[in-house]
Amino acid sequence: MGSNLVPPNSGQPDxxxxxxxxxxxxxxLNGDGDQSDTVLESQIVYGYDVDGNGNLRTAFNETEIGFDLNGNGNVTDTNVPESEITVAAGLKLNGIxxxxxxxxxxxxxxxxxxxxxxxxxxxNPQPSIIPNPNGRTVNSSYLSNFVTPIQRRVEFPEYVMEICRRVPVSACRPEDWVVGIDGNTNRTFDAGEDERASDLVGTGALPYTVDRLLSGTTARPAIDPADRRYPRRIAFLRDTDNNLDLITNGGLPTLLGINGIDGRGDDSGRVAEYPYNTFSATTRxxxxxxxLWYRTTRDQNNPSNTDPRQLSFGQDRPLFYQRPLVNPTTEQPMLVPVLQVHxxxxxxxxxxxxxxIEGGECVEIENxxxxxANEDGATFNVVIASGDSPPRPEEYNGGxxxxxxxxxxxxxxxxxxxNNEGIPVRISGSLIQFKRAAYDTAPFVHANENAGEEPVPTRFGYDITGRQRGGANFMPYATASGQLPYYMAPTRRYGFDVALLTQLPxxxxxxxxxxxxxxPDEFFREVSRDDPWVETLLCAKEKDGGADAVNQRYCRK
Structure with missing residues (x-):
């Protein structure tokens, strides 16, 4: 994964x-038990310059931040220096x-x-099904598989997004997150066009409209298609040292959004501040x-409050973030997306x-x-030898x-x-299960098949109730069965291919x-005709009339 520690003015590449x-x-840095190596930045697993001050001495309190910084399995350490912060934890501090x-x-x-x-x-948008010149739709297997989690896009408040033009995201330092103003309207980041989001508000704010933001917004992609491979995040008001402004509005961060008339999404909007404590239907x-659709909160004075009674997903409420913030910090609030699988x-x-959640919806009939698959079905003459998913007590492995x-x-x-019949598929051949799957080791059904009325948790802290799921044996997936988000099988017609009988080893x-x-050791010996096994062979056949086919003296009666 790596960590970007070498400063750009050191003569080494940034x-x-x-x-x-x-x-x-x-x-x-590389976790090999000593501190005597020279290490490529891409090999760093420990050491993350959270505040971007060029050293790894700043210490953090896990009990205040709320997650495991040093990877030791707990969140109770009160003095974790940046030199011990894992790169994976550093990503979360970046809000990723x-x-x-x-x-x-x-x-x-x-x-x-x-x-x-x-x-x-x-x-609202779904992945495109417009055919390309070859007659196939342009949506990819990565995007359109209902396993890749995709954040839903709906009519929702439009926030400024800042971009870090580095890959991977672990290479991003606090000063790398910018919006950029397309001052010469050539639709690309040029030298000097690295303005911060906070430069667009307050005294001396740059007077540019939303169509000049090179990084885009939650409703607009980055202007230059070449920049759409880089990570983005929602912008908050920060000071000149890239610390979150947690002073101006009572210890809470300030969201940066786009003002204007609802529903238009035109180019006239400008960047504006939206404090948590004054957020409302008329001041959002x-x-x-x-x-992009995010989880919101009813508690404007404590946006990280996880009490279920403060849960919201509405447009007129401010964004929820997962853990409290400590001043000063360059940390990014960890916002919670709403995904298409839910x-x-x-x-x-x-x-x-x-x-x-739309009652009774399922991805099988959505475009x-x-x-x-080909609506005409398919026929395969094939021998498949593979492993199966391991069954567990009270856990179905698919059969x-x-x-x-x-x-x-x-x-x-x-x-x-x-009532959604599958397209028929015929397999004539042989299915051979000779081991347990080495790659497909997760449960075939992703959760308890009979959760009853118990809410099913998600990794983002909001539960999905039995009523929302549609039934006691439904999981929080928008599929017909409610159990499997990835598997929409055909009508299966399996049979043996007699041609296999002629196949040589x-x-x-x-x-x-x-x-x-x-x-091999080969020994030959003559076996007596009265040997029981030989006798059985000799006396098994009879002539017409019941007489033995061989000499009577070899057969016992």
Whole structure:
């Protein structure tokens, strides 16, 4: 993963190929048990310059921050220096989960024309199904598999996003997060166009509209398509040292959003401050179409309050963040996204206090979110030898019918979630299970098959109730079964291929034998005709009339 420690003025490249000396930082950067190595920045696993001051001496209190900084399995250490902070923990201090939830790519508009290529029932974007010149849709298997978590885009307040133009995100220092102003309107980052988001508000603010923000917003991608591979995050008001401004508004951070008239999403909006303690339906950023949807909070004075009674997903409430903030800090508040696997087509209102989920929705009959199989079906003549998912007590492993795993959406288009026949697939051949799967070791069904009315938790701290799931054996996935987010099997018609009877032993057969230790020992001896085994062979056949076929004296009666 790596950590960007080498300063850019040291004569070394400002990337993760710089050389860091462990003795200089008094740290075991590569985790090998000593502090005597010179280490490539890309090999660093311990040591993260959180405040960007060029050393690793600043200490942090885990009990105040709320998560494990040094990777020792607890959150009770009160004096963890930056030299012991894991790179993975450093990402969280930058406000980055271990997935970016496809927040930078313009996946809803791939044909270059204004608007959304493919809309759901509420006019919110789904992955595009516009065909390319080869007649196939342009949505990719990475985007459209219903496993990759994708943050939903709905009509929601539009916030400024800042960008770090480095890969990977662990290379980003506090000063690397900028918005950039396209002063010459050439739609690219030029030298000197590295303005911070906080430069656009307050005294001496730069007088530019939203269409000049090179980093984009939660409703707009970065202007230059080449910048859409870089990480982005929502901008908060910061001081000149890149510390969060936790003084101006009573110890709470200040969101930076776009002002203007709701629903338009035009170019006239400008960057404005939106403090938590004054946030309301009339003092929030403008509502913009296909903006990123986040969890919000009802507790404006304590936005990290995890009490379920403060839960919200509404447009008129400020953004929730996962842990309290300590002043001073360059940390980024950890915001919580709303994903398509939990809520597929529903959208927020002004003050929704539970996660909006459309009753009975399922991805099988929606366009774009999955790759559809050929509607004419398929026939395979194949021998499949593989491992199966290990069963566990009270845990179904799929059985022989699911020994073959299908990656596409094999359900018939149209229809309903409750009655949705699969496209037929014929396999004539042989299925051989000769081991347990070495790569597919997770449960076939991803959660308890009978959760009852107990809420099912998500990794983001909001639970999904039995009523929202649709039934006691449903999980929080927007699929017809409610249990599997990734598997939409066909109507399976399996049979044996008689041509296999003519197949000679092949290399696969060798997996069921052991090689000979040497030439075989062969001994021959004459066996007497009255040997019981020989007698059985000789006397088994009779002539017409019941007489033995061999001499009577060899057969006992």
């Amino acid at each position: 990337t993760l190929i710089g050389i860091a000396n462990e003795a200089t930082y008094v740290a075991d 989960f271990d997935n970016n939830f496809v927040t930078s790519a313009n996946w809803w508009d791939v044909d270059g024309t204004p608007g959304i290529d493919t809309q759901d029932v509420n006019d 950023p403008r509502l913009a179409p296909h903006a 809520s597929l087509t529903d959208e927020p209102g002004g003050r929704d206090n539970t996660l909006p 774009g979110w999955t790759q559809r 022989v019918e699911n020994f073959v795993r299908y990656l596409e959406n094999w359900r018939q288009a149209g229809g309903t979630c409750a 092949d290399l696969f057969s060798s997996r069921f034998t052991t090689p000979s230790a040497g030439d």
